[in-house]
Amino acid sequence: MIYLDNAASSWPKPPQVEESMVEVLRDYGANPGRSGHQLAAKAADTIYQIRSQLAKLFHVKNPNDIVFTQNATESLNLGLKGYLKSGDHVVTTSFEHNSVRRPLEYLREFGVEISYVSGAIDGKLSAQDIEQAIRENTKLIVVTHASNLTGSILPIEELGKLAHKKNIRFMVDASQTAGYCPIDVEAMKIDLLAFTGHKSLYGPQGTGGLYIHPELDLVPLLHGGTGGHSELIEQPPVRPDRYESGTRNTVGIAGLGAGVRFIEETGLDVIRKHEEHLTDFLMEEMGRVKGLTIYGPEKGHPRCPIVSFSIDGFDASEIGFILDTHYQIAVRAGLHCSPLAHETIGTIEGGLVRASLGFFNTKNHIEEFVRALRDIVS
């Protein structure tokens, strides 16, 4: 199988991911932070080490300002529902995934006002567009770092500066960029950073996290057992316990740690260069297929390794089906959980086919993929 669906979940994983997960299961799969014995302490220490690795990756000073969740969706829900209140206004974009849009639409029922700033057809969006939507009661700007449809990378630094200047909190959905783009929460003035473990951080599914600025006190999404502070009736104020009720996924987090170690050892810039190079090659080769249209920013503009396309005379789902069943090539066809983004670029009717690359893809994969597309067209 040729796997070109890394924007959904990266695969394959570096071998050390599986090894780390097996090691926890086999050697010390006790409950982290609940009991005082050696095995529990080792499990808790593993989680803390990985919290620290992530803190280093995102330039977070205190590792306890990062809380582990199951995925980006949970992180986004925690940030949005925990921060926004009735009467607050939030500015967001038309490129957001349903994991931002749906919690926001839910909050609308409780008096939160929302402005969606529409991006351009080529996936670009400027800080000036966002600035125009700011009102007196704007409390949050929430944007995806990169569109999971067009791959376009948004100007996060500029948006962070804008939010900071206007005294508005800034939340970033880094689902498509954590592990691919450098992220510095201090320099980029990010107050809430939601990330997922199973995409470009190379961890397993069921892992993710949220960085929460130390000055922010969110309403927890869940209330319950935290191991420590058991005498308190209410949720403890200390981090990360306040936001981590219930036993953490030690096995998954160990795998995520191995994914992050793989990035550290390989070098984020090496990973990115490889994927940029492959994306350029993919776009060049696809550009020569008759009747094929590529969406998103033109070559040379910031883009994640995502290339969405249509072919004249074919349904997106038909192409996805043929690639899967006839050519053993995995892509994703449809609306990609981002209907607003499809509306923005004019593809809401039939959707698109998305090919997304990862570090383990090769030029050979791309050649085979483009050969299959040519074959389908002819």
Ligand SMILES: Cc1ncc(COP(=O)(O)O)c(C=O)c1O
């Ligand atoms: C931009 C974006 N946000 C949020 C998500 C949700 O991620 P998860 O499935 O890990 O919750 C995705 C996943 O496809 C995404 O691409």
